[in-house]
Amino acid sequence: MTAPGTDTGTSTLSSVTREDLKDIATGAAILGTGGGGDPYVGRLLADVALAQHGPVRITPLGELPDDAVVVAVGVIGAPTIGLEKIQGAEEVTDAVKALDAALPHPVTHIVCTEIGGGNSMVPIVAAARLGLPLVDADGMGRAFPELQMLTPGLLGISATPLGLADEKGNTLVLRSPQNDWAEHIARAVAVSMGCTASYAMYPMAGADARAAYIPGTLSWAHRLGRLHRRSRSDHRDVPAVIAAELDGRVVFRGKVTGVERRTVGGFVRGRAVLAGAGDPAERFEIEFQNENLVARYDGRIVATVPDLICVVESDGGAPITTENLGYGMRASVLVAPSDPRWRTERGLSLVGPRYFGYDLDYVPFEHR
């Protein structure tokens, strides 16, 4: 994940057009490790916004002016609900406007909190509607379920003031001394707003943003999506191509034989069980909280957060988000390394398996 592979090349986006959306959405849905919300719904929103307002300019992370005011935009809640209660374009900009009104200087740039499913599309909606440039970066290099799990938090940058908005016109601005309290309260608000809401958070100066975010991840999602599309056209083994591109590997190919999923506490939590494609007695299990957290093969752990655990269709390689997992799907599971910041002690305290309640130490998947 640190160095783009040869297959994708190194091209970077200078703007986001309607034509780019599909590739970005696909790439981000793969990197989203099951989370970030349905990319199809997000893409429709972004497509309408770009049709109305034209392409969105892209600012490379390293070119942000020191005095830029950068805010991270997305949707908080349970992706299962997001399939039925689709966020409105209005609520996305309402969240930014609510935060903007509470800041000493106007917002100048939008950035993605996470490269993941719908949450890679929502910042495009905000940027297009507000006429602001989008930064080619994100705060996770993948998707994580909670809002304190951003790389700026590793540098002690506050998630707040934080704007939240829903489709009914409710807005609020939250200030918390600790990012985990911001998550706790914002999650409760999102549940009360109907289990999803739009946010704008981590307002920071350009100088801070350059150090805090992971550069180039929007372009990278775009290239990954393009690679995905082309290797499907060429009838290649898409899961294997994608895994190689991510410096990872395909760890299982099988059929989904069971999905437990419940919407609880503003998340979708549950597990998927797969039986082997060759040998149905082989059992593969994935536990998730919005995103895939832990993967087991016949009871033995194969990978855990923060490493990427991605589920894609075996035939064609389309990424499958946790709310879309269904019985009978033929699926392949890839694992890949996370951004190295998450593999540090500080990173693991925020997003390691113990944070999610597992009594086990993180071991990089390539050492298992």
Added chain:
Amino acid sequence: MTAPGTDTGTSTLSSVTREDLKDIATGAAILGTGGGGDPYVGRLLADVALAQHGPVRITPLGELPDDAVVVAVGVIGAPTIGLEKIQGAEEVTDAVKALDAALPHPVTHIVCTEIGGGNSMVPIVAAARLGLPLVDADGMGRAFPELQMLTPGLLGISATPLGLADEKGNTLVLRSPQNDWAEHIARAVAVSMGCTASYAMYPMAGADARAAYIPGTLSWAHRLGRLHRRSRSDHRDVPAVIAAELDGRVVFRGKVTGVERRTVGGFVRGRAVLAGAGDPAERFEIEFQNENLVARYDGRIVATVPDLICVVESDGGAPITTENLGYGMRASVLVAPSDPRWRTERGLSLVGPRYFGYDLDYVPFEHR
């Protein structure tokens, strides 16, 4: 309730001193109909604030300047929790400051949302610590459990922007197009903050406040508390004296034989059962949601919201809030008319028995 009785006289407060607190707290706890939170805890907070900052000036409602900026202050949550997680003085002023920062003009006056238990004391804390005058008025003339149940709402005045704060330094400002949404979201926030939080809400101009609030209720609580104290010293039948003063009557004297109480959804909900003092076969029941909602004598309804249903100790007449009801207490139940605004069709749509889920029409207790 519309005209103070002869026993209390018509004296009005020009300031609140430490010596006034006990009488105000007692009077407000009676008018609080079981709700508003423990008056003892609130009184201790107010006593410290007055000791540190001196007496609080009182502004009669009718003397508010047109351009005053008036905000209503109190605590939202379950009073059961308020007994253990006592609100800090800091969080009370944090809520006002958070709201103040979101308003075009600075806050000039504090007012009580409700004359009820601890929530008659919390605004004194805010006024003392911020050096602002307190308006001799409130928005209920009693206590109700939800924040859209204020007389300003009857005039279409918005509860928001609304500031919320907790003891951990979390603050937020909420804006809602509808007051019932503000209640729904603020309640969820209060639960996430630990089941109680301090608020500042209904910011409005003095000209609006003069029309929107119920005048003189702080003085009235003070006079009621003084009457209570004196009639106890004089060994009078305190429940009967208080009931007469409220234009109401004592409807039951008995012993608490059962209390069901659960903290749910940011409220304390439940029921108390009393057996007759003379005939233990007589059964009296009170259902509550923070405040007492419905009273039944042998299954027959005696009174419902918005009329006042007050429980006091039979011996001495000390008011008993719903979180303090306990087995074996000898208690008397008084009922009294609410402010006439609540007995209108519009008032009943906000606070009548149907709002609280009872399939029955409101009938003034004096016609039952």
